[in-house]
Amino acid sequence: MGGDQAPQMVVAGLRQAQKLHPNISFLLYGQEKLLSKLIPSDDPLRAITQIRHTDEVVTSETTVSTALRSLKKSSMRLAIQAVADGEAQGVVSAGNTGAYMALSKLTLRAIEGIDRPAIAALLPTVRGLCVVLDLGANVEATTENLVQFAFMGSLFARYVLGIEKPSVGLLNVGVEELKGHDKLKMAQLVLKNNPLIENFYGFIEGDDIAFGKTDVVVTDGFTGNIALKAIEGTAKLLSNFLKQEIQKSFLSKVGALLAKSAFSTVKHRLDPHRYNGAPFLGLKGIAVKSHGGTSAYGFSSAINVAVHLIENKVNERLAKDISLLSQHLVQEMENLSLAIEKPTPIKG
Amino acid sequence: MGGDQAPQMVVAGLRQAQKLHPNISFLLYGQEKLLSKLIPSDDPLRAITQIRHTDEVVTSETTVSTALRSLKKSSMRLAIQAVADGEAQGVVSAGNTGAYMALSKLTLRAIEGIDRPAIAALLPTVRGLCVVLDLGANVEATTENLVQFAFMGSLFARYVLGIEKPSVGLLNVGVEELKGHDKLKMAQLVLKNNPLIENFYGFIEGDDIAFGKTDVVVTDGFTGNIALKAIEGTAKLLSNFLKQEIQKSFLSKVGALLAKSAFSTVKHRLDPHRYNGAPFLGLKGIAVKSHGGTSAYGFSSAINVAVHLIENKVNERLAKDISLLSQHLVQEMENLSLAIEKPTPIKG
Known part of the structure; x- marks a missing residue:
């Protein structure tokens, strides 16, 4: 309700x-x-x-x-x-x-092994649909959180969207040497080697969401919430601009009427109610x-x-696989800390 | 070059x-x-x-x-x-x-009193233009950074966009009790009482950027970069969808031709080259x-x-006023720390 x-x-x-x-x-x-x-x-x-x-x-x-x-x-x-x-x-x-x-x-209560539940959402893209998470449950996210989001998003894409091997991207800024927070860099290293996420793409940028570069977009709740709302706002802005301009001339109104099917298909493809x-x-x-x-x-x-x-049975599957993920995560984080104490593999 | x-x-x-x-x-x-x-x-x-x-x-x-x-x-x-x-x-x-x-x-080199320079950008909104900063120079931002961004963005909006008293918003997530990081809450408190920023609006959300709720949008470089690119990606997605659908029928093509002036006005209003x-x-x-x-x-x-x-002479004005801002900032931060040690004024 x-x-x-x-x-x-x-x-x-x-x-x-x-x-x-x-x-x-x-x-x-x-x-x-x-x-x-x-x-x-x-x-x-x-x-x-x-x-x-x-x-x-x-x-x-x-x-x-x-x-x-x-x-x-x-x-x-x-x-x-x-x-x-x-x-x-x-x-x-x-x-x-x-x-x-x-x-x-x-x-x-959270499933054993999940530190923090996440809010996920579906978004229309050029290629179809993508799952974005987290959208605001956690304003900050640790490396472990991000890895778990990737895992949960991947299961959701597989079992709810029916994508066999969903690709997973970590949302980051594009500027090379500023490639995000350390938590994000660490999450990328962990995800690269994780057998439970078969199709990890790596870092993606803000515009890659709409381009549908990956089926799953992983980010912290602060960034995810703002990105999602920025996308919603832009879609509304564009359709408002177009409506305003079309109303301004008789010819445009007639034109819009003739192109009505195209407009309604686009409207349907982007309809927030559908998603x-x-x-x-x-x-x-x-x-x-x-x-x-x-x-x-x-x-x-x-x-x-x-x-x-x-x-x-997405929750049952999640609960089953999460213990494997947790074991792997602990091991990977230890390996990575060791590696980072030696020459750092993180390009900065 | x-x-x-x-x-x-x-x-x-x-x-x-x-x-x-x-x-x-x-x-x-x-x-x-x-x-x-x-x-x-x-x-x-x-x-x-x-x-x-x-x-x-x-x-x-x-x-x-x-x-x-x-x-x-x-x-x-x-x-x-x-x-x-x-x-x-x-x-x-x-x-x-x-x-x-x-x-x-x-x-x-940075102007005395500015801890970190920021990248600003102009974006078209329902109401006109807004300035968004930072867009990637700083992946993380302290309270002081955010306050300085607000100040610099405000000067830019005044002297480059010609807005007499630019309204300034701090980008945040909408969910009430998760209202952002502590740094953001603190920045809001500081900005509320700052005489140098006459028209501080408070927190705004991701969709408020396109709605033009404020003339200046302040955020850290990570969030700003991702929000800006998400907006660009969405605009491209929408125009691609529309082009695709219009190509699918003869009637739509004719309609689009008749509505051409409306389309080109919208294109012009949103043209990234213009901004x-x-x-x-x-x-x-x-x-x-x-x-x-x-x-x-x-x-x-x-x-x-x-x-x-x-x-x-935006830089000269910035250099002149920044010392006033710095004094005020130091004082405010001290007052706020005192206040926070007593009963906390931050609702969380």
Whole structure:
């Protein structure tokens, strides 16, 4: 639940998801009266939806500490708890990201071997789709975090996007001798030799995201959040500029009408609602974040992501392989420290 | 000099700059034979251009240490030296950014009170133009660096863009309780109370860059570089998508032809060549970096930036005000540390 136009948007999203996934069922947390009105008893959606009443709500203004300490029965918390209790297989919310992540970490807990869960997102590129992570769960990232993000992103691309050997890139600045922080250089060295990530590409730059240079883009949450929003802002800017200019002349309006199919295909290819649904990777339960300002279609896309994660047992696979990764990571970091104490292999 | 299509592109850029600035003259460093052929003795450009021969060249593959230690007569170095010697009032190069910044720092030196020079760039937004800095000179930035970037960006916006009281934003992640690094929080507190930056907006997010929320966007070089390239990549992605789709149908092609004026206005508004020219701010001399892959028009835009910086005496104003800023900064940082040792005013 949650989001800017909740609960109407959410309920409409459930309706769309019901059509796509005939075996799906929902536990819906919130104001029972309101929700019962939106889903009357003769509604086919009602047959697969249990409405569970609560008065407490996490808003976009709620601080994380209030969400964690005071609101013991918020709809967000109860929905996550349902996953922890095994009542639900996954949770989707369009509410306050910080509170949602904090409650998810507290309630679902991180998979053994994962130091920090990450928020991942799908982005359209020239070549198709890419997964970018982290998008804000961790403002800073250690070498170990980055390596784990690469690993989780790779599994996600394989099992949710269906890319057999996803290529993985580490986001960095282009200027040669300023090639990023030491943590990033170290992560590159570790990833180069890691048998669990078969297709490590190396460093990529900001423009390589849109060019689709790699299937997975790994970065810290600060950079990832800003890059993603910069991309969203630019897409909006461009379409606004074009709309403005087209409105200025009759000929342009006619032209735009004739080229309508091209415009709508591009709009569809870039539609943020299509790619809505950012999974929290690395938790012992499936939790997916929907954009707060999304549409019903967008909310159903977020539900799709959760369904894919569940059906492909991504968490089980992650938990299984992570111990191998951890062993390898410890060993590699030791080797690298030894190597760095001798002549440094890091070009600076 | 330098750049992907140098020296032809550079010489053509000089020709365009000559038209715009009747009093301009050039010192051109590089292969004399080649340059003399491109600018024959009866060419009007030759009358205002001194060609100075050198065989040494910094390429995109040259490491910073080679550029600094081995290449004592590279065209890049000699051009910067001409500014240091007072022979030229500014230098423009489309060559290797890292080497250019390192040589500029070594040769021109930072203005007293500026800890680290920054690379700034202009970007088109919904509202007009904004200045973003730093774009890669410093992968990490302290609170002091960020405050100085805000100050330099503000002066640049005032004197080069002609905005009387430029608004200044600090780039941050949107998620409330994860509001960035401590350095960023501290910079916000310092900037809030700084009389030298009259119009401090506060934190802004990645999409606010394109929305033009502030005239100046302040960030560390790592984030700035990645955000800028992500924006460039997205703009290219969108125009490619649109071109592809328009080619797919006859009707769309006709439509695009009719809407041609709208398309070309948007193209012009977003043309990277128009905004080419990233000044190195905070040095005791004017140095402007042109994009390596730019056009003659783009190179002349970079020359424009240098001319604006020179004509508006931006460096002199910067040097004059920076001592005031430094005093204020030291005082504020002390006050804030005191305040933070008591109950912390930073919400986290």
